[in-house]
Structure formats: C-alpha cells, structure tokens
Amino acid sequence: MSDRPFRLPPLNALRVFHTVVRHRSFRAAADELLVTPQAVSQQIKLLEETLGLELFERKGRVIEPNEQAILLAHYIQSAFEEMEEGVRRVTKVGRRIRINVNASPYFATRYLLDRLARFRETMPDADLRLTTMVDLPDFVADDVDVAIQWGYGTWKPYEATLLLYDYKEICCTPETARKIASPDDLKDLALLHPVLSDRLWPDVLAHLGVKAEVSQAAIRFQDAATMRRATVAGLGVGLISTIDAEEDLKLGKLVAPFGRGIMRDMPAGHVPGFYLVLPKAHRRVSAIAAFCKWIAEEDWAQS
Incomplete structure (x- = not known):
C-alpha cells in the first residue's frame, strides 16, 4: 500500500466530469459550462491523470463512461446534492420557509389539494408551492424539494416511500364488453396503456393467465384522465383507477367484464402506486422533513 497521502481531484475537474457523464458528450458539456470542448477535454485528462485510470471509452466522437466512471458519477451526484442542499439551507436563514412540492396531476387533484389545509395548520408559516408533472421532475433544474409520483418505487438513487397503491379495474364500454367472453379475448382487442409503464398490462394479463405480448401498435396515454376518457369513448379496454371506475360503472358508461378488484x-x-420521492439529503431541511412526515402519516386510502 502506498504511503502517499490521498488527495481529492480538483473540484472543477469533478464538476466537468459530472456534466460530461450526463450528456455523454464533450461538446454538449462545454455548451452547458460555457467553455470550449478543448477546455472540457483538458479537465477530463487532468482528472484521469490524478486518479491514474481512464474513465471513458472513446469511439470517434462518441464517448461512453466505463464502469469506474459510472461508479464515480454516482458518488459525485450525491456530493453535489449535499452541497446544493447546504447552500439552499443557509441562504434561507431569516427568510420565509419555502417548500417546493411537485405532484402527479392525478394525485394532486384527487387526493392532495383537499388535504393541504391540514399541513398548513401544522406549519402556518410555510411558503408551500405546488406544481404538477406527469414524469418525475429534475430536482435541481426544476427546483423541486419533494415529489409525489405514480410508479413502482424504482427511482434510484432517490428515496421512495409508498403512500397509496393505485389499484386498477379492467373497464370498457358495454358495446366492447359484448366481445369479451374470457380473458383470452383481450388479445384481440385494443388495450389502452399508460405511457409511464410498459409493464402494467403484461402483469395484469399474466395474472389472468393470458399469454400475450403487448403490441407495438398499442394506444398509450400520458395521464389517467385521458385514459379514462378514451375508455369511455370506446377506443379500447382501459385500466382505470378504482375511485374513477366506481363513478363510471354506477353511471353505466363502463362495465367491468371480469368483475371488480382484479388487481x-x-x-x-x-401493483403501481403513488410514492413520496426525494433526494435523501433534502430531509435534512426541517421544513421538508416536516412535510414528508405529515404526508407519510396521512391515510390516503381514505379518499
């Protein structure tokens, strides 16, 4: 083992490296950093010389981070998040407490808005700002403290806490239901898919004992509200959230050809659900920690 003391590489070289890994391009990284591609290349060379190893596989103008680079990028991302949170925390001293929350549009309208007043009672001085987005936001670029998103809890490296399972009902119009005698009949019908997940229908079909691959011509929808309207319009068989399905089934707009509670x-x-998602470092801010504690303790199944 070498007796030479360990020294961290220059911070600027690490910053340039982090940008290159995100863009997979020296030129794109240079554009973001407002420097020349040559300057980027020099910083990467400095970093590689300091570490004593290569970090990228170069194939013409295309570069790909190798295994060591991917591992290093993970730790640098965490370090930058920690530093950013520290700067945000100290610059908020003496100001009104702001919490930037981003939620899926469906969760915001169906669950969150009616309950936010309860949180305001626990922290009346909080400057709570709510935005909505179907996809998981970029916590840095979008200036988001905490997100609530639909999915399966697989947003590494972020922390994800399940708030509510989103059970679906297989629904279609009465006219479409006349074509369905068994689950196998679903293979011949248009299935309506959420853009956010390619696995939802395959998992449901497998549960029903149906062996079928999802057609590349399947119709996909970005949000639950559009999926619901498309199902009511007769475009195909949809997977509708239980709370919505109950309304349309009572009105006779839709039927559940295999009964209720399939999932x-x-x-x-x-089973997908709605998750509280945030970088672990954000919990070190007392206001964000308080919001997370409140939202995790709410019983969201009681609509």
Missing part, C-alpha cells in the same frame, strides 16, 4: 390479489410488486 387486489396480485403481488405487491406488480
């Missing part, structure tokens, strides 16, 4: 006995890992 209730599926493996938990196959």
